[in-house]
Amino acid sequence: MSRVALITGAAAGIGAACARRLARDGIAIGVLDLDAARCAETVAQVVAEGGSAIALGADISDPIQVADAVAKLRVDLGPVGIVVNNAAITGFAPFLETTLEDWEQIHKVNLTGTFIVTQQVLPDMLAAGWGRIINIASSAAQTGARFMAAYASSKGGMIALTRTLAVEFGPSGITANVIPPRFITGTIMSEKSFADSQQLGTREATAATGPICREGRPSDIAGAVAWLASEEAGYVTGQVIGVNGGRII
């Protein structure tokens, strides 16, 4: 059966890798991102590889923009069966210097944005009696992360939200799972984090901290997302799936 996935933050990094990977499984992709120009680049890559995708420029924290994007996706490609809530922002500040404005903005995008997008696509999944909600959190929510109170808190909220969605919508044929990555190299966020934070150390030192001594790649996350989106993962819900080179065991 042909499926449609909405992937947020898919103009770059992990989201773009998920778009390309899911398209290889025959899934049509709604590439949603704030950065409309780069959405078009992801769409061009998917199409060049034989897939089907459309660009949806939207801010996940704006319910009207999300509703418009989901409506366009439905018309152009069909009802949404899979959502990958991947778009996020981060920031580094000692807790006592974290401003209320930064705290609220990070939660508004990462947690409230996930709420808004999921609420908009769930009716399609309920109508089909089938759905996959896949949320991208962060290992910062599992371990804590110095100077990342707002980000880690927003990602912890995503884990709790995922479990709740799993409980509420499992009887309707919808699974909800969460992947909390740790150190995925080569994305805008990870490169900026290394530049902005004195806490992370060098990339080489960070890569060497796990049993699997290499940097994580966007394709590592995309592979797990593809499995969670598949029929084979239909008995998996409410789970935190660590794709972290064994850094958290």
Ligand SMILES: NC(=O)c1ccc[n+]([C@@H]2O[C@H](COP(=O)([O-])OP(=O)(O)OC[C@H]3O[C@@H](n4cnc5c(N)ncnc54)[C@H](O)[C@@H]3O)[C@@H](O)[C@H]2O)c1
């Ligand atoms: N890269 C890592 O090491 C790492 C580690 C842990 C968790 N993560 C998580 O993985 C996900 C992807 O990270 P990445 O490294 O690919 O990041 P990235 O910054 O490279 O990509 C994120 C994308 O989200 C988009 N975005 C930001 N705010 C948005 C909004 N309001 N509406 C729509 N789109 C918006 C950006 O434009 C960007 O294209 C994020 O949820 C991040 O928290 C990444």
